[in-house]
Amino acid sequence: MARDHGFHPVRITRIVDETPDVRTFALDAGFPYRAGQFLTFKACGTLRSYSMSSSPDTDGELCVTVKRVPGGLVSGWMHDELRPGDVLEASGPSGSFCLRGDGGDSDADVRPLVAFAGGSGITPVFSLVKSALATTGRPVRLLAAHRSAPDAIFRAELDALAGRRPGRLTLRHHLDDRDGLVTREEILELADGPADFYLCGPEPFMALVEDTLSAHGVAGARVFVERFAPVSDTPVPEDAPAPEDSRVPEDSRVPEDAPVPEDAPVAGSVTVVLRGQRRSVPLRPGESLLQSARRAGFTPPFSCESGDCATCMARLTAGEAKMRVNNALDADEVAEGYVLTCQAEPTAPDVTVEYED
Structure with a gap:
């Protein structure tokens, strides 16, 4: 089903x-x-x-x-x-920012979980920490970074949880106004030994943690990231969803009126059907169907732009496309031609995608 x-x-x-x-x-x-x-x-x-x-x-x-x-x-x-x-x-x-442990991983219930949360990035991390402590025997180490004590989300709850789980939860509260910015040394204090690493927070914070872990020799397969850097917005038409918790890099958003470079290979076309209208644009290699729809002048539905939520799903009625990531559609939906347009790139010269009303 x-x-x-x-x-x-x-x-x-x-x-x-x-x-x-x-x-x-x-x-x-x-x-x-x-x-x-x-x-x-x-x-x-x-x-x-x-x-x-x-x-x-x-x-x-x-x-x-x-x-x-x-x-x-x-x-x-x-x-x-x-x-x-x-x-x-x-x-x-x-969403796929979840505890790992499936697939016959015999160490999943004992391997330490190390989390780095900045600002409101503590929200999904708090959920993960509570589940890991309740359902596994894993040691948990958490760095929660905030601008100041009044901005520290869930501080009292985390302190109480650490008190109930002595020896299981190592908790570090970092306050920028007291401690300065987070340093590589602070990150490495918690990153000692094999572990699963979970990261969520502002982009500069995330980049620092990712770079530090990589330089420390942590395999990318052990680092799990959730990005939703808040951005301000202004009212938009009702048919033009735009994410407030942006989970996608700015450079992947293609302006609707962006011209096709003269030297860009044009090997076919992308036809988009949305709200009873049909429009076609020249195919751009490497461009997602969602980006093509925007370039056609549409305001298609989307939310996470990471392949997790299915808000942007549509059906291929001609041609073929391959999804980079799919954490939202099941095998039957894919077999019926549905794709996540934020992740689907055409693999045929001419592609038609139709959004359901």
Whole structure:
């Protein structure tokens, strides 16, 4: 049976003020989920993805934690307007920033988990840490970096968890106004020995951790990354979703009116059908179907742009395409011609992709 990629009503049961600009929304939602995943919400005529801070293994309710982004269309609305009892539209849980351990990995339940979280990046990491401590015997080491003590999300909860798990959870709180910026030495203090490494936070923070681990000889297969660097936005048309928690590098976004370079090979065309309109553009090698749709002047649906949420899914009705990453569609959906347009690159000269209404 194909997965359910639709949106469903979820009711807010309570709201917790974590810091002056961060709120947790507890939801009455019957979704099964894995620690580290996120929900995609339909609000204000657009789509936004927010990670769960709750753990399915320790918490009785599903919670998402949202940081107010300056100028943020949805985060501002959620902070200012939503109250307990209000109903939101959300898709099912998505994402692959999850605990590893499948595939016959005999060391998965004992190999240390080392996590580096910066700012609101603590949200999915908190979920992972709680599940790892509750369901495995793994030692957990966590560096949580924030600008100041008032900005430290979940600090009290993490301190209490460390107190209940002496010897299992090594916790370091880093405050920029007290300690300066995070250093390579701090990272290496926690990175000693074989481990699985989980990273989430602002891009400069992430780059520092990734570079430090790589220079230390940590294999890339042991480093798991979730990127959602907040960006400000302005109101957009209702048919033009744009992510507030951007999980995609800026240089991968192709302006809709970007001209085709004169020396770019043109070996065919990409035809996009969306909202009853059909438009074609010359094929660009290496360009995703989502990028082609934007270049055709469309505002197609998307959210994570990392192959995790299926918001951008559409069906190939002519030609072929290969997905770089697919963590959202099952084998039956792929066999029926569905692709994640953010990840699908044409492998045939002429391709047609149709979005469902």
